[in-house]
Amino acid sequence: MNNSFWRKLSTHGILILGTIFMSAPVWVAFMSSTHAADTLFREGLQYWFGGHFFETYNEVLFVEGGVMKKVTALEMLGNSMILGLGFAIGKVVISMSAAYAIVYFRFRLATPLFWVIFLTLLLPLEVRIVPSYEVVAGLGLLNTHTGLIVPLIASATGTFFFRQYFKSVPEELLEAARLDNAGPMRFLIDVLVPLSKTMIAAIMIIMFVVGWNQYLWPLIMTTEENSYTIVIGIKQIYQVLSEGGELPQFQKAFALTILAVLPPVLVVLVFQSWFVKGLVESEK
């Protein structure tokens, strides 16, 4: 009895410590973002609410030339949203259709094309930074949404996932569909897509988060402030901060951090069970 009491206590103790470890940075960032610049500078990080929430967030979100020179956080959030959604939708569409071809059709180049897709696993963006930049620059796509999204959506993970999933769909479905005289397009739209609904949703959630959090690619291919995503914007403000001069505006850096973290975190929290399912299933 006694023994199990201490065991329980230590279990909860460890979990609570873990919870603090994981949440404290964001908590502190949020609390600090509600204080004035000089408070932060004088007293350091803050652990409880201050009175400058509206002031700080208003300026960060809406005032041009406040934090950045030409862009507001709202615009950057918009860019991030486009990237996140575009990435999620694009990736699902592209990889689902490729997986559909590979699983459901007999055609000569199926195997070589599968290996070409596999090859992308060996070529993360980080090993081809400069030439990729040159390609996008050559196509005149710098600072465009197309140039930002399209190169990111072709990697193999999504295709592999849908391929696994389609393989697990019972054979009889296609046989039945053929007896009902459904062609490839009909079968895809009327049978396969509705059947995969939850899986598609789960993958979309994960891909939205992944897309929103992209860093290296937007970093090298957006050169104008108007095209910045919020994640890139953060880095810029940090550079301004460290340059010094006047009183450093730490609270704005923190506010921007919270704004960058909030949307993907909300998505993960709201769709928690789908998210976990998608994550665990997609990596099998």
Add this chain to the structure above:
Amino acid sequence: MKRVQFERSTVPYFFVAPQIAIIAVFFLWPAGQAIYQSFLLEDAFGISSQFVWFRNYEDTILNYAWLQSAGFTVVFSSLVTFFSLAIALLLAVKANEVLHGSSSYKTMLMWAYAVAPPVAGLMGNLMFNPFIGDLYAAMNAMGWDFNQKLDAFDAGFVVILISVWKQVSVNFIFFLSGLQGIPKGVMEAATLDCRSPTKRFWTITFPLLAPTTFFLMVINITYAFFETFGIIDTTTRGAPGGATNTLVYKVYTDGFLGADLGGSSAQSVILMLMVLALTVFQFRFIERKVHY
């Protein structure tokens, strides 16, 4: 693939075309370029170039900065992988044990998945900021002469801490789902056979988690190599003196900021080979089944 398939000659090509086209333009072509450029030496003005075989590779590998970076990458990846797996495993085992409130713990421990590495880096940076960072102050108060701007060890500590923090939640999710996949009866049989919970963990639970652990090791090494770019770039930027330069960060600084195309390409190709090795390793093991 499937026993029953459509037999059409053109339709499937239409379905794979978009992905293949993007791969050709944005993956294969740039990768080919990287390989090609890795054999070229440009003159100082970037006007002419000549084919120099493996000179860029020799220069890269024999270069002190690269070796330093390779060394740091190995240490960094090992530590990040080890600590983020260990912490996540501990938390997952405990979260799997509790009966009450386990879902709130789960939520609290996994949401950080959604934080982007550079954002984590920036937060960490502010926590370690010499003016306002309480962690910076705490370290120094404990008598550790802490300064990540000047001291290589301290800088390494900061990036490792942040990288581990960022990765714990993913590992936690996978470990927890692995633990939940162990049949309840097996654990109960073990409680009848073995008194010590610790021994039970190492003889039953841990071996049964081996497939998950192995898979996560690959994921974590890949993360430490590539995705920590955002953390390095928002914290130490390789400083002091290249002590926290990972190989990927060095490719970026040399190629993009330093415009040393040949050298950067050679480094890229070496990285590709490392990814290849990791992938082969992963697939061999999956075939041999770390499974039971």
Add this chain to the structure above:
Amino acid sequence: MSTLTLSGINKRYDNGAHAVRGVDMEISDGELIVFVGPSGCGKSTLLRMVAGLENITEGEMKIDGVRINETSPADRDVAMVFQNYALYPHMTVFRNMAYGLSNRGMAASEIEAKVRETAAMLRIGDYLERKPAQLSGGQRQRVAMGRAIVRSPKLFLFDEPLSNLDAKLRVQMRIEIKRLQRELGVTSIYVTHDQTEAMTLADRLAVINEGKVEQMGSPMDLYSDPKTLFVASFIGSPHINLLPASFEAGQLQVGATALPGFEGLPEAVPLMLGIRPEHIAQHPEGGIEISVDLVEQLGADSLIYGAVSGFDSAEPEELCVRAGEALQLAPGERIKLNFEVDRAMVFRTDNGERLV
């Protein structure tokens, strides 16, 4: 070797489910006790409390007179065979069987000898180096048995160990379990919801219903002398015939028929007349008439099913008769039946109490 005593055992789960309600039981040395009852009645819960896998909410449990409520499962020296075997998937058959022994600090040479001896007894000696995934269902079942036997525990606990096997194997293993248990003489508790299994295996049988032991006794006692309506209806195949009845003017009224030979029953209380199928016979002057629905020929004997006359045809009462020889009866034919009054039972419908 060991006795087990349960007194006033109760189990309430955290969600409020009261799964076991005040169980008292005395199990003597070397006995094989079977817990039987419908799904969800609390059999597994009770067994798992003996194993130490569930806490005991209330009451006391003793092995050989020593209280074990607080003893950890590994220290109770009990072995359990689980429904889906729960073998350690990453260990060979040998390691599966040796694991519990080595954790108890037995010497390697002794472990080796014991495992081989037990494996030979169960005819799994050839598979010692295989992993569970490489065995058939029946072989896995034997390994699970072997893992329990090799420990020479004070108690064997079985939770529906045969339910994942096919019918033939199930009968075979049932006989084998009985034989092994006799040979080893280890006190055992066996949980099942299959009453045939229960009847054939048990030295004594505990019929459990809604967390309570309805009756405990030898299989034949429970069959011929059930104390409650539930026990009577649960034990026996085909089921006992139950006809709603009432006691009016010194006679038992069943449907429109009045049956003589019953005395001293309470009036104005809903009753249930229970007659086993083998205690009914065709008789030209029988008091009960049925119209035949179906005859099942079983070879040695046959079962006649029919609706009892004198009941509302909207809610017909079925009756089953075990007839010695194969009768040629056409559906719809009416036959008269007589039953042995002294072997018939009467129960109160409201609380299930047996009156006669």
